[in-house]
Every structure is written in C-alpha cells, then in structure tokens.
Amino acid sequence: MITVEQAEKLILANAGDYGNEIISFDGSLGRVLAETIKSDRDLPPFNRVSMDGIAIKYEAFANGQRTFTIKATQAAGDTPIDIDTQNECVEIMTGAALPESLDTVVRYEDITIEDEKATVVLNELRKGQNLHLQGADRKKGDIVLTPGRLITPAVLNMLASVGEVEVRVKRKPRVVILSSGNELVEADKTPSPFQIRRSNNYMVRAVLDQLGIDAAMLHLPDEPTVIKQTLQQCLYNFDVLLLSGGISMGKFDYIPEVLNELRVEQIFHKVQQRPGKPFWFGKQAEGPVVFAFPGNPVATFMCVQRYFVPWLNKTLSVDERTSKYAVLDRDLKFEPELKYFLQVQLTSSAEGVLLAMPVEGNGSGDFANLADTDAFMELPLEKKEFKKGEVYKIWQFNIL
Amino acid sequence: MITVEQAEKLILANAGDYGNEIISFDGSLGRVLAETIKSDRDLPPFNRVSMDGIAIKYEAFANGQRTFTIKATQAAGDTPIDIDTQNECVEIMTGAALPESLDTVVRYEDITIEDEKATVVLNELRKGQNLHLQGADRKKGDIVLTPGRLITPAVLNMLASVGEVEVRVKRKPRVVILSSGNELVEADKTPSPFQIRRSNNYMVRAVLDQLGIDAAMLHLPDEPTVIKQTLQQCLYNFDVLLLSGGISMGKFDYIPEVLNELRVEQIFHKVQQRPGKPFWFGKQAEGPVVFAFPGNPVATFMCVQRYFVPWLNKTLSVDERTSKYAVLDRDLKFEPELKYFLQVQLTSSAEGVLLAMPVEGNGSGDFANLADTDAFMELPLEKKEFKKGEVYKIWQFNIL
Structure with a gap:
C-alpha cells in the first residue's frame, strides 16, 4: 500500500x-x-482625465491666474481641444484625453462657473493632478497575461x-463518470430496503461542472461482459474515466480485472488513507487515465479534490497556488495507520486565522455531514493525537 | 455623502x-x-456492511468457533441471507445489508478460505465491527437540508x-448590464487614440455567470433620448439594472436625471469610499432596483462584490457566512477621508493565517493589477496609517 x-x-x-x-x-x-x-x-492609452472639471495649464495658476475662459467642452472619447492662450481652459470629463497644451485638472467641486468663465477657488494645486498618465499602468508591448x-x-x-x-x-480533457454496483437505483426510483439511490455520479459531475468540464455519465452493472464492453467504448471515446465503486476486495469487484484485460496498466491500488483506501489508478499506454474511486460518497469526493483536481490543474498547466493551512479547532484522536482526511467547517477568526472545526461523522461511509463541510484537513500519518491549535494543510472546496 | x-x-x-x-x-x-x-x-437505510469479508454471529466466535461454513454469498443490493446455525457465515460485500441472524463482519484480510469454509485468523473481534448501523447518520424524517x-x-x-x-x-432576478459612454468601442474594434474598448460589461457578466445568473448586456450612448428609451425598456423587462459609467458630475452624465424622470427614486448618490465614490443606487416603487456604478473597472468590480453580491444573497435568502479577515502584510498610508478598498493578493501562512499583500496600483483607475487581486481589504475610514500585522475585513472573490 x-x-x-x-x-x-x-x-x-x-x-x-x-x-x-x-x-x-x-x-x-x-x-x-x-x-x-x-x-x-x-494603459492608459493617453493622459486620462480622472475627474470631471476643467483642464488648465499649471504655469498660469502658479503665476496667479484664477479665472479661465472656457474655450470648449471635451467629452470622453472626443479629440482633444487645445487652448490658444494660458488664460483659457477646457471643460473636460472623466475619461477624456488631456489636450497637449494643458497639464492639470481642477474638479467641479473646486471651481465656480459663471458667464463661460471658470474660477478656481483653491489656493494650491498640484501640477498634474487628477490625471492618470499615459502608460502609467502598462506600456504598449508589455506582457499583461502569461x-x-x-x-x-x-x-x-x-x-x-x-x-x-x-x-x-x-483544451479540456473529455471526461466520463461511471457509477457501478447492482445495489444502486436511479435517484427518482424507490429503492428496495437493501438498495440505495445513485448519488455519487451527480456529485462528481457537479464538481466537474464547477471546474468547467461537462462530463458524460454512465452506469456499470455488476456484470463483467457489460463492464468490459462499456469500459472499452469509454477508453476509446474519453481522455479520463472517473469510476466509483467496484474496486474493493469484493467478489463482484470486477473492475480492476477488466481494466487489466483492456490493457489499462494499474499504476497503484490502495492508498494509506481514510477515506478512500481502495483507490485504484491506472493508464492505458498512449491512452486515457483511469481514476477508480471507492464507492462511498465521502471517499469519492475527497479523492476528486485531493487527486483529480491537482491532476487536472497540472494537465491544463494552471499557475500553481501555494498550499493552504488552517488551525485545528478541537482535539482529536485517530488510531489507524492511515492518513486521515478530516471533514472540517472553516471560519475566519477576527485575528485573520483560518479555523477548522471537525464535522462530526461516523467514519468514511457517512456522507450526511459532507454538505456541512468546507474542506478536508490532511492529518499526518505519523501522529495519532491531534491537538486544538495545531496547524495542518487543508483542501478547500467551498469558498467562504 | x-x-x-x-x-x-x-x-x-x-x-x-x-x-x-x-x-x-x-x-x-x-x-x-x-x-x-x-x-x-x-441513513444508512439498513445495517450496512462496510468491508468485504464474512458476516458471523459474534456469540459463536466468543464461544471459540473459528471456522465457519460459508452458507452463501451476498452482494450489495441482494436480499439478506440468514444462517441456520451459528457455525455458518455469509460471504458478504461492502454495501450489503447485514442479515438479521448476524452481527459482526470480518474482513477478507483477517480470514482464510478453503473448501467453502472461512477461518478467522484473529483472536479478538469487536462485536458489531465493520458495520455502519441503520440510522447512525440520520433517522427517517430527520431534516437534512433547510x-x-x-x-x-x-x-x-x-x-x-x-x-x-x-x-x-x-427564483433568480433577471439582470441587465448596461455600459455607457461614447468613448467606448467594442472589444473587437480598434479604438481611436482617444477611445478605449468596452470591458467592464464583460467582467460584470462573468461575475454574474459565476453566481449562476445569465445576464443580458446593452450599451447606452451619451444621448439622453436613447438612454431614456433603453432604460425604460429595461425597467419593464428586468428586476435589476447594473449600469457602469455616466453618473459622475460630468456634463454628459445624464443617467441620474433620466432615471429620475423614469420614476426611479434615488436612494443614495456617492459613498465615502475609494474606488467607487460616485456610486448611485435607486429603486422604482414596486419595480426594479438600479445599481449605477462608476465607469472605471476597479470601482465597478469592487461595488459588485461589496454591494451587489450581498444584495443578491439577501434576495435569495442564502444562509449567511461569517465575515472573513486577513492580516495586512505591508505598511500603507491612505490620506483621503474615504474608506479605502485595497486590492490584495492572499496567501495562507504555515501558521494558518491569511496574509494580504497589497497589489501595487495607481489609484482607482488602474485595472491592470485587478487580474492579480484575490480580494479587497476594507480599511477603516478613521485611520490614515495602516501597519503590517493589523487585521482587517476582506471581500474575497478568488478561491485560493
């Protein structure tokens, strides 16, 4: 393992x-x-006026000029209008390109206007104020996105x-989601007392939907011939097969064997983790990859977040983000020799600390609390006791 | 204000x-x-077997029985098969319903099978092990979602x-996004040296897309008759109008006036904030709400996150989440008498602290850095100096 x-x-x-x-x-x-x-x-492509008001030549103001004749009005998008003498100004709007003969903008709030003349009511101005200068953010030819x-x-x-x-x-991979097991009935059917409704596949499809992938869905009965036929077609038509169920040690867990017959090489089977220990992963030479998750919803969901999402990010060469950590908010024991992925609810403390409160559950088969969970906290294999206040890595799937 | x-x-x-x-x-x-x-x-609907192996009666094991005759094999979904005598067992699969005559499951790993007989190789078992008991997670009739x-x-x-x-x-509100201003050309056109391309509307539509809202898009030229006609139709056909531009003090900022003529009551105009000071908000009696954002992309984006998203959440009665805080990672000064919404990039420290690094910019008109921003940090109005290590509320829009 x-x-x-x-x-x-x-x-x-x-x-x-x-x-x-x-x-x-x-x-x-x-x-x-x-x-x-x-x-x-x-960017900006011109000296961009950032306040509505008038554009003046600062030198005139510095020399004592306070009242300026409004030569014209210039809207955003208009060709700039230059002044002829420094006692003129242009009434100018946010987003307009500053005329070359002018260098400073005074807001409406800081002027009065009467008889086509604007008077500045301030005694001090900053040369170049209320402007967002050409190329201040980016120059032509600069790389803006990689x-x-x-x-x-x-x-x-x-x-x-x-x-x-x-x-x-x-380009995105073509993905098919395959549920398996004769105990599953469609969600709109009433199961027998010994059956349950199919739900995993909808959950996985919803996760892929959030990732921008429109996945197909199929179901495999516990019937080796049908399994083989369906998997063969899927291996031909898709880049990724996401299976859930049928990979444990059960007598009807035909999937690893059938995959082997279809020349899908097993890369590993079983991981030292809970939930999701029976996780199987393989690849056909020059062909699709196959993620075969255990059938229980929490295990499937965890494996999708912990393994498939990173695989997809690497496949799409997405810029990597740094890992994310949170503070465990309650003591906890976990004895088995497995890495435990703890379901946690996250809150942000007034100190800016991300707190992770375990969501009570009954082990890996319990999905009733998954809906209240924001992240899995990855607890190290080496430890058995985990104390409130300790910090561990998290795999977050709900934004707060 | x-x-x-x-x-x-x-x-x-x-x-x-x-x-x-x-x-x-x-x-x-x-x-x-x-x-x-x-x-x-x-939930589970029956005593669910959680490991592949055999189901036995614990009492027999306690009385010294180690080898059990395999009466039958029971797959998940099958009707349970009861034993006749305690020296029998049922070979049973994960997901199966435990037969009433049995109470304990032993994994394949802990047995040997020969001649239709299974021998337990452990000296100790826990009664009821490897079972997920009926109703352990939820009882029939329990509320599972509210x-x-x-x-x-x-x-x-x-x-x-x-x-x-x-x-x-x-039900979701019907939303229309309206850009405005003659300085804007379509994204696929080459602007004159004094024009820019329309981009805000695409950004806002993408945010709404992430929120599951498929919004319409229209453009308003700086022409009062066309503005009035278009807004009138929008007020008739939509629940929410999201405008950007045309609401400052400029001579061509006709929008507040036209909205007033169309009986949209101004609820406020101008907020003590940067970016987004000219933000206008109003409502028609018994009719749509109108968010009129300033034209610059950073202001529009911030106002959407800070005001429209909470409005939408309240409108849809979404369960409230607690506020989120981060630690400022650099000293900063901000003089104006405005609440500053600082663009920050977030990282998670190895101590579980969310760190907010300011993304350098040139004030509210600079959108070139917005693509590198994960959140706005809301810096209090009362202060002018902000120190590294201080904690403030954030409005996060990118998941880490």
Missing part, C-alpha cells in the same frame, strides 16, 4: 496535455490561457481592454 | 424576493434551496440520496 504522497506523485507524473484551442474571449471564463498576451497600447493564467472576470476585463477577442486556451 | 455602512444598509433594505420555482435536482447546482428536505429513510442552503455538489449528493429529484429553489 502506497502513501498519499506517493499516490499524488504517480498521478501528477501521468498528467496529460490535450493541446490548445482558440475560442472567443467572452466564452473563456474559467478556461486556462495558453498564450502570452501583450498590451496593444499604453500562459497558465486561469481566466477570471478580471482577466476577461484585461483581454477585452487589449482587444484579444480570440484567445488561445488549453 | 453617506458611509459604506449606510450604503450597505440601504441596499440590503431594498433586497427583493422573486419567489420560488421547482426544477430538476441535477440542474440545481449553485441555486438556493427554498424548502426543507427530510430524509425519506434512515431553506437558504446553497446547492453545492455535496448537497446535490444528499438530494439524490433521499430521492428529491424535483427541488424548490429561489
């Missing part, structure tokens, strides 16, 4: 690369940039600003 | 309620539950498990 760290390493070593594609920027939210974006102009950047709303804003309406992004 | 707190209070006092609707559970990710969900059965619950993947899992395939959720 391998450790969590070994499992992670083997999974990341089998990250894929499904190439790039070019899409319209306004459908690119959540995608990963696969090109370098440079600014096509200075490959690996997750496209957030603010990144979209940047893409639009520099006119990158067609954008090269990483 | 009102404070941020006053603005927030007025906005929340104008939260709406657009009723409920019933949708299929598998399309409900990101929606807000509007009903109480009870479990239709015990109104206000955001539907996450784990909540979906619960809905599927209890067979709630049709689910009552809060």
